[in-house]
Amino acid sequence: MTKPKPFDLVRDLLDHELVDVDHVPCGRVDDIELELTPQGLSISALLVGPGAWSPRLPALARMIARAMFGRERVRVPIDEVIDIGDVVQLRSRATQMGLGILDRRVGRWLSRIPHA
Amino acid sequence: MKFGEIFLGVLTAMGGFVEIGELTFTLNAGQQFDWALLWVVPLGTVGIMVYCEMAGRVAAVRGRPVFALVRERTGFNSALLTLLASLAVNLLTCAAEIGGVALLLQLLLGSPYRLLILVTFAMLVLVVWFVSFKWIERIFGLGGLLLIVFLVAAVYFGPDWTHVAQGLLPHVPRDAGARETLLYFFYAVALLSSIMLPYETYFYASGGIEDEWKPADVGLNRFVVLVGFALGGLLSASLVGVGTEYFAPNEIQPQSPGAAALGIAHVFGPIGLLLALGGMFFAFGGAAIETALSSAYNLAQFAGWPWGKHLRRRHAGRFTLSWLATFALAAVVALSGVNPISIVEYSIVFSVVILPFTYFPVLAVASDRTIMGKHANGPLANALGWFYLVLITGAGIAALPLLFLTHGGRG
Amino acid sequence: MSTSESQRERLHAFWQLVVLAGITGLLVVAAWWKSQRPADATRLRLPIADLHSQAAELEALSREGAAHRVTARFVRGQAMQLRVAQRHSERELANLHPWPEFAAGQRDALADAHELRAHLEFVAGPGGVDEGRVQVLRARLGQRERALRD
Numbered sequence: 214m215t216k217p218k219p220f221d222l223v224r225d226l227l228d229h230e231l232v233d234v235d236h237v238p239c240g241r242v243d244d245i246e247l248e249l250t251p252q253g254l255s256i257s258a259l260l261v262g263p264g265a266w267s268p269r270l271p272a273l274a275r276m277i278a279r280a281m282f283g284r285e286r287v288r289v290p291i292d293e294v295i296d297i298g299d300v301v302q303l304r305s306r307a308t309q310m311g312l313g314i315l316d317r318r319v320g321r322w323l324s325r326i327p328h329a
Numbered sequence: 330m331k332f333g334e335i336f337l338g339v340l341t342a343m344g345g346f347v348e349i350g351e352l353t354f355t356l357n358a359g360q361q362f363d364w365a366l367l368w369v370v371p372l373g374t375v376g377i378m379v380y381c382e383m384a385g386r387v388a389a390v391r392g393r394p395v396f397a398l399v400r401e402r403t404g405f406n407s408a409l410l411t412l413l414a415s416l417a418v419n420l421l422t423c424a425a426e427i428g429g430v431a432l433l434l435q436l437l438l439g440s441p442y443r444l445l446i447l448v449t450f451a452m453l454v455l456v457v458w459f460v461s462f463k464w465i466e467r468i469f470g471l472g473g474l475l476l477i478v479f480l481v482a483a484v485y486f487g488p489d490w491t492h493v494a495q496g497l498l499p500h501v502p503r504d505a506g507a508r509e510t511l512l513y514f515f516y517a518v519a520l521l522s523s524i525m526l527p528y529e530t531y532f533y534a535s536g537g538i539e540d541e542w543k544p545a546d547v548g549l550n551r552f553v554v555l556v557g558f559a560l561g562g563l564l565s566a567s568l569v570g571v572g573t574e575y576f577a578p579n580e581i582q583p584q585s586p587g588a589a590a591l592g593i594a595h596v597f598g599p600i601g602l603l604l605a606l607g608g609m610f611f612a613f614g615g616a617a618i619e620t621a622l623s624s625a626y627n628l629a630q631f632a633g634w635p636w637g638k639h640l641r642r643r644h645a646g647r648f649t650l651s652w653l654a655t656f657a658l659a660a661v662v663a664l665s666g667v668n669p670i671s672i673v674e675y676s677i678v679f680s681v682v683i684l685p686f687t688y689f690p691v692l693a694v695a696s697d698r699t700i701m702g703k704h705a706n707g708p709l710a711n712a713l714g715w716f717y718l719v720l721i722t723g724a725g726i727a728a729l730p731l732l733f734l735t736h737g738g739r740g
Numbered sequence: 741m742s743t744s745e746s747q748r749e750r751l752h753a754f755w756q757l758v759v760l761a762g763i764t765g766l767l768v769v770a771a772w773w774k775s776q777r778p779a780d781a782t783r784l785r786l787p788i789a790d791l792h793s794q795a796a797e798l799e800a801l802s803r804e805g806a807a808h809r810v811t812a813r814f815v816r817g818q819a820m821q822l823r824v825a826q827r828h829s830e831r832e833l834a835n836l837h838p839w840p841e842f843a844a845g846q847r848d849a850l851a852d853a854h855e856l857r858a859h860l861e862f863v864a865g866p867g868g869v870d871e872g873r874v875q876v877l878r879a880r881l882g883q884r885e886r887a888l889r890d
Contacts, residue, residue: 223404228400228401228404228405228408229401230397230633231633237635237644238629238633238634238635238636239633239635240632240633240634241400241631241632241633243405266405269405269406270405270406270409271406271752271756272749272750272752272753272756273752273753273756273757273760275749275753276749276750276753299391299392299393299700313634313635315646315647316634316635316645316646316647317646318646319646319647319649319650320642320643320644320645320646320649321643321646322646323642323643323646323649323650324642324643326642328458328459432821435817435820435821436813436814436817436818436821437813437817439813439816439817439820442824508782508889579796579799579800580792580793580796580878580882581793581796581797581800582789582790582793583797584790584793584825585818585821585822585825587814587817587818587821588797588818591797591800591801591804591810591818594804594809594810594814595800595804595809598808598809599808599809599810599811602809602810602811602814668825668828736782736783736786739786739789739790740782740785740786740789
């Protein structure tokens with residue numbers, strides 16, 4: 214039996230781009246949720262948003278980031294992931310997972326301007 | 330590969346090579362040190378070729394832009410610092426370019442400078458809003474080719490070609506004292522940085538993705554970079570020549586676009602003047618657009634937002650808002666009244682400090698066979714990549730002390 | 741986050757702020773101290789070098805205009821931009837507090853700066869600039885710059 218290839222969580226998953234089923238970019242893997250199972254540690258979800266990346270900052274920057282951007286984070290269950298390569302491919306649309314909401318809001322506002 | 334596409338790519342690469350900081354630094358390098366700093370031009374040109382080729386190759390083969398690699402390879406905190414620094418540098422450069430365009434318009438129209446900044450801002454926003462990426466590249470790239478008048482003038486002045494050849498070898502002028510030696514090295518670092526400005530690599534790779542490059546376009550990328558940038562480097566070298574042959578004997582340190590054009594007017598009269606001013610208009614305008622879009626690319630790629638001029642604005646909301654905000658903030662900086670040349674001098678020096686953080690991820694990915702397959706770096710690309718990484722790291726360490734010791738490059 | 745974790749975070753943030761403020765404060769104090777020091781030859785030379793370059797540029801501008809190698813509109817526009825630069829250099833020179841041995845040099849250079857300003861005002865007028873006088877002014881400023889360099 215061939216030895217399974219080691220998967221580097223930091224190099225191959227963390228900070229990689231998420232794309233939805235329509236290949237629309239919808240954020241980056243800002244943090245990874247792990248759970249302890251009888252088989253060992255496994256990934257349970259990917260976390261996206263200021264609430265996920267601000268804890269990675271030094272304390273002062275973290276407090277400033279929280280004040281500016283809030284603590285919101287979106288939890289993307291690992292079942293949503295269908296492929297991990299250069300990008301992390303998800304099986305659903307960004308809207309269904311609560312991702313890219315601000316982008317769509319800004320886009321709707323911009324669409325009032327001609328030739329948008 | 331169509332011949333027309335390649336030809337246009339080469340010309341736009343050449344025409345888009347020079348911006349206000351590089352123009353001023355090279356003219357003044359020639360004015361202060363004759364041909365003695367000429368060696369920095371080919372050194373910097375090969376450097377930007379190496380890294381743009383790598384970044385373009387990664388974009389063509391893997392569809393990955395530079396800032397995506399910066400975050401994935403160096404981690405969140407390092408990438409965030411690089412992002413903030415690149416946004417600051419891009420903003421200052423964009424402000425300087427807008428100021429430069431406003432100064433040019435003032436020479437033609439005579440209107441108040443601050444009003445012309447607003448006119449320039451509006452013009453650039455409208456161009457980026459309504460004109461496609463391809464046509465922006467073509468219009469400003471080809472328009473920038475009017476700067477060839479500097480190349481013709483440099484030859485027309487009849488330089489001593491022995492001195493020109495000697496200038497290709499790194500050497501400090503024999504009679505330089507301590508102060509002049511420090512200034513010489515400051516100019517060397519600044520010149521290197523102005524040729525290898527990070528926004529050029531960000532914009533080049535993102536542009537490749539906008540143009541939907543595929544692995545089959547690796548050859549096109551290489552050709553455009555090698556030939557187009559080489560010709561651009563020739564243009565930069567001619568600026569050293571005009572600095573040496575016209576501004577040095579006349580004791581002028583050009584600190585405005587109009588001053589830069591005087592040397593051309595001396596040789597070719599009003600037609601030459603118009604060509605020089607026109608070339609600068611397109612070069613500075615193009616650079617303003619590139620820096621604004623580069624900021625938006627960096628932010629969107631760092632955060633994972635949809636990005637690209639090819640997308641409709643409503644589908645890339647935050648990306649669109651980012652370049653609009655960059656233009657607006659740059660216009661505010663320009664409206665403060667600070668001389669655009671002073672702004673860009675500082676942004677060029679700070680650029681070289683962040684260059685290693687930009688280039689390292691590109692080198693890491695371009696040389697990784699598991700990612701790039703047969704398109705990974707060969708021994709030459711790797712050797713050159715590492716050489717330039719070490720060089721710009723050294724330049725980055727020396728930049729701020731030299732800036733301080735030379736009183737901001739004034740001597 | 742638990743209360744103790746939150747307190748620890750606030751403490752870390754506080755010390756980071758102290759360090760940042762300390763470094764910023766040091767830089768501000770250093771810059772202020774430098775600006776308060778009497779100007780030596782090098783600091784005095786910088787605005788004089790700029791004025792020298794501006795005088796040379798005015799001379800070249802006038803010459804190219806007289807030879808019709810640049811348009812009158814360009815001459816006016818470039819002179820307007822030169823006036824802004826000249827004002828900035830003159831202000832910089834006037835705001836310096838030089839060592840006593842350089843005070844006379846500063847006064848003389850300021851007089852030259854005023855003369856340059858006057859010439860720049862004349863560019864747009866009938867007859868234009870007195871090229872001979874600008875040439876002399878340029879040479880004088882060049883001498884002052886070289887004297888401070890050596």
